[in-house]
Amino acid sequence: MIDAIEKNLRRGIQLLKCISDKEYSNTTIAPYYSSIGGHMRHILDVFDCVFEGLDANKINLINRKRNELAENYTKNGIEYFNRIITDLQQSKAEDFNKIVKVTDDLGLGIVTANYTLSAILIQAHSHAIHHFASIGYIISQLGIQLPDEDFGFNPTTPRNKVIN
Numbered sequence: 533m534i535d536a537i538e539k540n541l542r543r544g545i546q547l548l549k550c551i552s553d554k555e556y557s558n559t560t561i562a563p564y565y566s567s568i569g570g571h572m573r574h575i576l577d578v579f580d581c582v583f584e585g586l587d588a589n590k591i592n593l594i595n596r597k598r599n600e601l602a603e604n605y606t607k608n609g610i611e612y613f614n615r616i617i618t619d620l621q622q623s624k625a626e627d628f629n630k631i632v633k634v635t636d637d638l639g640l641g642i643v644t645a646n647y648t649l650s651a652i653l654i655q656a657h658s659h660a661i662h663h664f665a666s667i668g669y670i671i672s673q674l675g676i677q678l679p680d681e682d683f684g685f686n687p688t689t690p691r692n693k694v695i696n
Contacts, residue, residue, distance in 0.1 A: 533628070533650060537657045538617055541579075543664065544572055545613045546679040547671070548606040557604045561673045568670055571663045573603035576612045578656045582649075583619040585632070591652060593636040623649075661686050 547568070548556065556569045577596035585591035601608040628650035635644040647655075665684035671677075678684075 533653065534620055534623060537653060537660075538620055540657060540660055540664075541613055541617055541620070543679055543683050544575070544660075545610055547667070547683070548572070548609050548613070550679065551606060551671075551676060553605050555671075555674055555676060556606050556609065558670075558674060561670050564666075566666070566670070567603070568667050569603040569605075569609060571667050571670075572609050573599060573612070575660045575663050576602065576609075576616050578659055579616045579620070580612075582652055582656055583616070586627075586649070589630070589632045591632050591634045591647075593634065594642070620653075623653075628653075658686070 551568070556572075557567050559565045559567045559570075574596070577598065578593060581593050581596060582591050584595075599608070599612065602612040603609075628648060630649050631646050632649055632652060633644050634647045634652055635642060637643075661684060668678060668684040
């Protein structure tokens with residue numbers, strides 16, 4: 533599990549290494565006018581909430597840091613990715629079945645539920661893939677090439693064949 537999550541997060545680093553800060557922070561693409569950096573920062577904030585709350589077994593997904601430097605500058609985004617990957621690598625397999633309380637606002641109020649650590653990490657991973665797909669749309673509109681053919685694709689999603 534950790535290897536798969538890390539591999540996916542490294543895709544984000546790969547993208548950041550080949551785009552400019554201007555491309556990273558560009559908010560001109562409709563319909564949501566969100567930036568690559570905004571999505572990347574959001575992805576990493578979710579993982580950060582997991583690791584921040586782990587010692588207390590209380591993960592609050594509402595308390596995201598929303599680091600503007602990581603959202604606007606590729607260098608800071610890469611640093612944030614590397615910190616999350618380090619935290620991920622330090623996870624212990626024996627903790628994956630540990631019960632943690634996860635709190636989030638689902639739109640109609642705040643809810644807290646019991647998860648295992650592995651369940652919240654799987655959710656954070658799927659969430660990252662979902663946002664990578666949104667980033668894929670943005671970078672295609674900006675004329676940037678995907679860093680690799682799997683960027684933003686869930687491994688269980690059938691691929692459409694491109695017909696020339």
